[in-house]
Amino acid sequence: MTSSSESRPSLGIAETRSVELCRDGLALDSGIKFGPITVAYQTYGTLTPNRDNAILVCHALSGGAHAAGYLAGQKKPGWWDVMIGPGKAFDTNRYFIISSNVLGSCYGSTGPASIDPASGRPYGSHFPVVTVRDMVNVQRHLLDHLQIPSLLMATGGSMGGMQALQWAVSYPERVRSVIAIATTHRHSPQQIAFNEVARQAIMADPEWKDGDYYDGDGPRLGLGVARMVGHVTYLSDAGMERKFGRRLKGRERYGYQFKALDFEVQGYLQHQGESFVDRYDANSLLFLTTALDYFDLSNGCNSLSEAFSGVKSIFMLIAFSSDWLYPPYQLKEVAQAIRRSGGDATYCEINSDYGHDAFLLEHRQQDPLVKSFLERAAHETRGFALTPGNWEL
Amino acid sequence: MTSSSESRPSLGIAETRSVELCRDGLALDSGIKFGPITVAYQTYGTLTPNRDNAILVCHALSGGAHAAGYLAGQKKPGWWDVMIGPGKAFDTNRYFIISSNVLGSCYGSTGPASIDPASGRPYGSHFPVVTVRDMVNVQRHLLDHLQIPSLLMATGGSMGGMQALQWAVSYPERVRSVIAIATTHRHSPQQIAFNEVARQAIMADPEWKDGDYYDGDGPRLGLGVARMVGHVTYLSDAGMERKFGRRLKGRERYGYQFKALDFEVQGYLQHQGESFVDRYDANSLLFLTTALDYFDLSNGCNSLSEAFSGVKSIFMLIAFSSDWLYPPYQLKEVAQAIRRSGGDATYCEINSDYGHDAFLLEHRQQDPLVKSFLERAAHETRGFALTPGNWEL
Numbered sequence: 001m002t003s004s005s006e007s008r009p010s011l012g013i014a015e016t017r018s019v020e021l022c023r024d025g026l027a028l029d030s031g032i033k034f035g036p037i038t039v040a041y042q043t044y045g046t047l048t049p050n051r052d053n054a055i056l057v058c059h060a061l062s063g064g065a066h067a068a069g070y071l072a073g074q075k076k077p078g079w080w081d082v083m084i085g086p087g088k089a090f091d092t093n094r095y096f097i098i099s100s101n102v103l104g105s106c107y108g109s110t111g112p113a114s115i116d117p118a119s120g121r122p123y124g125s126h127f128p129v130v131t132v133r134d135m136v137n138v139q140r141h142l143l144d145h146l147q148i149p150s151l152l153m154a155t156g157g158s159m160g161g162m163q164a165l166q167w168a169v170s171y172p173e174r175v176r177s178v179i180a181i182a183t184t185h186r187h188s189p190q191q192i193a194f195n196e197v198a199r200q201a202i203m204a205d206p207e208w209k210d211g212d213y214y215d216g217d218g219p220r221l222g223l224g225v226a227r228m229v230g231h232v233t234y235l236s237d238a239g240m241e242r243k244f245g246r247r248l249k250g251r252e253r254y255g256y257q258f259k260a261l262d263f264e265v266q267g268y269l270q271h272q273g274e275s276f277v278d279r280y281d282a283n284s285l286l287f288l289t290t291a292l293d294y295f296d297l298s299n300g301c302n303s304l305s306e307a308f309s310g311v312k313s314i315f316m317l318i319a320f321s322s323d324w325l326y327p328p329y330q331l332k333e334v335a336q337a338i339r340r341s342g343g344d345a346t347y348c349e350i351n352s353d354y355g356h357d358a359f360l361l362e363h364r365q366q367d368p369l370v371k372s373f374l375e376r377a378a379h380e381t382r383g384f385a386l387t388p389g390n391w392e393l
Numbered sequence: 394m395t396s397s398s399e400s401r402p403s404l405g406i407a408e409t410r411s412v413e414l415c416r417d418g419l420a421l422d423s424g425i426k427f428g429p430i431t432v433a434y435q436t437y438g439t440l441t442p443n444r445d446n447a448i449l450v451c452h453a454l455s456g457g458a459h460a461a462g463y464l465a466g467q468k469k470p471g472w473w474d475v476m477i478g479p480g481k482a483f484d485t486n487r488y489f490i491i492s493s494n495v496l497g498s499c500y501g502s503t504g505p506a507s508i509d510p511a512s513g514r515p516y517g518s519h520f521p522v523v524t525v526r527d528m529v530n531v532q533r534h535l536l537d538h539l540q541i542p543s544l545l546m547a548t549g550g551s552m553g554g555m556q557a558l559q560w561a562v563s564y565p566e567r568v569r570s571v572i573a574i575a576t577t578h579r580h581s582p583q584q585i586a587f588n589e590v591a592r593q594a595i596m597a598d599p600e601w602k603d604g605d606y607y608d609g610d611g612p613r614l615g616l617g618v619a620r621m622v623g624h625v626t627y628l629s630d631a632g633m634e635r636k637f638g639r640r641l642k643g644r645e646r647y648g649y650q651f652k653a654l655d656f657e658v659q660g661y662l663q664h665q666g667e668s669f670v671d672r673y674d675a676n677s678l679l680f681l682t683t684a685l686d687y688f689d690l691s692n693g694c695n696s697l698s699e700a701f702s703g704v705k706s707i708f709m710l711i712a713f714s715s716d717w718l719y720p721p722y723q724l725k726e727v728a729q730a731i732r733r734s735g736g737d738a739t740y741c742e743i744n745s746d747y748g749h750d751a752f753l754l755e756h757r758q759q760d761p762l763v764k765s766f767l768e769r770a771a772h773e774t775r776g777f778a779l780t781p782g783n784w785e786l
Contacts, residue, residue: 204615
């Protein structure tokens with residue numbers, strides 16, 4: 001179990017399935033009734049006969065349903081492959097893991113690049129504004145489809161952590177535990193500001209065409225800049241110093257050329273921007289960052305602890321010391337609010353110089369926390385799953 | 394002296410002068426010989442008969458020679474008006490203050506928007522890469538022109554602080570003291586990365602035209618995005634929370650509209666981007682951020698303390714607790730290196746939630762530090778100014 005992820009058994013081939021849900025329309029937070037909604041999802045492991053070992057893994061901004069294993073013919077594992085698999089933190093020998101692509105994304109679920117049945121053309125600017133709660137409501141429909149009465153756990157990092165927290169608040173009867181990682185109960189103005197810069201970079205690109213660019217190249221340069229902004233915020237000062245320092249790229253002295261690409265870190269960022277453009281839809285970045293900014297668990301309540309007053313889950317909140325995009329104080333506030341509401345919250349701060357990206361990388365430090373908390377959830381919340389009326393199959 | 398800056402006497406009308414220097418060309422760090430160089434500058438106060446009360450104030454990325462007072466017909470005071478004036482930290486009743494626009498900028502000194510005498514058209518992409526040392530060398534020529542043998546002090550914040558440090562290293566005989574504020578001896582990869590994002594935003598704009606855009610509108614949208622990136626890094630998390638929180642702009646509930654401008658912080662950033670475009674040249678941002686990234690006082694030395702081994706100035710280094718763009722640890726390292734080299738360095742960390750912008754705003758906390766250090770410099774380094782051969786008038 002302590003060997004490196006590379007040598008640990010993988011799930012092998014993962015398969016993405018797809019289902020059409022909400023044919024009568026889902027009532028979105030914006031007031032719009034929207035449907036049908038296609039949901040792309042993957043599952044790993046086996047559901048127990050009494051259906052009590054399901055874990056919903058929620059992805060972050062640029063993720064998708066492909067959380068673990070390998071897609072046929074592809075070399076890149078899922079985004080949380082270090083955490084999901086036989087013997088791993090989310091042990092597929094014991095648990096049934098569900099991972100679905102969120103509403104508004106571009107990896108198989110309905111999003112702005114999907115065909116609007118009303119027009120026969122991509123939604124583009126006609127896609128409705130969606131929220132984290134809308135995403136969770138779609139996931140609830142997926143659970144209904146899969147006939148899962150309640151989740152043993154909802155979990156995820158960053159935007160995925162917001163979904164996990166929203167699960168506990170929206171569906172207290174259907175989620176027994178939550179591990180929310182590197183996230184917050186609401187975006188600070190600084191977090192909104194970084195998203196705003198990314199959106200402005202996309203919208204400044206003339207190829208964006210107000211969001212209706214699907215018959216052209218799309219805002220490739222703007223999306224690249226947006227991704228670069230994001231990437232700087234995902235790393236830490238100390239991590240970048242370790243990874244790049246002031247090392248030059250392919251030369252020994254400063255080049256002093258206009259547009260010179262002298263520093264390694266410049267090349268890294270440009271590569272991140274360019275490679276993202278081939279795998280992501282700019283409108284999805286606009287809509288999902290908007291969802292992040294609107295997210296506020298305390299919205300409509302007098303306090304955050306009031307928002308948690310009806311929850312039944314037990315919580316683990318995991319923050320990383322060098323994550324300055326989602327600084328630890330935010331999850332500490334969440335833990336305090338949960339406890340103030342009478343709930344059960346464990347707060348963990350992992351020492352790491354990986355910054356926000358740590359939730360994807362620090363599996364050795366996360367593994368024991370996740371495993372022990374899953375044990376606790378399985379034992380201490382057992383009655384919960386069997387509550388009659390909890391959910392009718 | 395403790396009254397607010399608004400009620401304190403101002404310099405009144407400031408005047409920008411201009412001089413053509415380096416007619417035979419200045420040897421730049423890049424190896425290019427470049428000239429003539431026009432320098433726009435302002436002076437405040439009166440030079441003593443023995444010319445020993447001159448202070449060079451160095452501006453940051455978007456600043457210019459207009460550091461204090463008001464330009465005729467304009468309502469906005471100079472960028473450091475809170476610090477420079479009668480009775481202020483840099484007391485114009487006692488000191489002779491010089492402020493010049495740096496090489497590469499767009500406020501009167503030679504920069505990429507200036508006319509290249511060789512072609513009769515703006516330099517644009519043909520402007521040479523300049524460094525902080527090049528800027529300081531031009532300032533040295535300005536001092537020669539003004540017949541100032543040595544500076545009582547070189548000072549400035551951010552890029553201005555780099556120039557002040559470079560002065561001590563480049564011209565140890567001509568600068569008696571340095572106050573470097575909210576700055577560093579070299580950019581970390583994170584600092585390079587934020588600059589790179591800003592540059593990429595400009596270069597992604599098709600109106601940039603590889604830098605030769607002066608017969609068109611120029612990269613207005615790209616420059617706006619670049620400025621927004623900058624602005625987020627100039628503020629602090631806590632400061633933004635205090636200033637904006639999650640307050641909505643002109644509405645009570647979320648609008649859930651595509652491209653919605655719901656949060657105040659979004660409007661603020663967009664305004665910062667748009668207003669900058671009317672007052673700044675995009676190529677200057679490219680060239681000056683490049684100069685920032687190349688800046689490394691220890692370049693060519695075995696250590697930073699070796700770089701300071703020949704300096705004669707006394708130093709004060711002022712950092713701000715919430716400045717995460719130029720975090721305090723960087724100036725702490727500078728102070729340690731100066732002391733290790735046998736020099737005299739005072740390190741001060743001011744508690745503030747203004748982030749990097751604090752050097753422009755926290756005058757009440759800076760005033761006593763600057764005043765007392767100027768007294769020390771005037772008394773303890775008096776012999777210095779009179780050293781024969783120091784500089785021949």
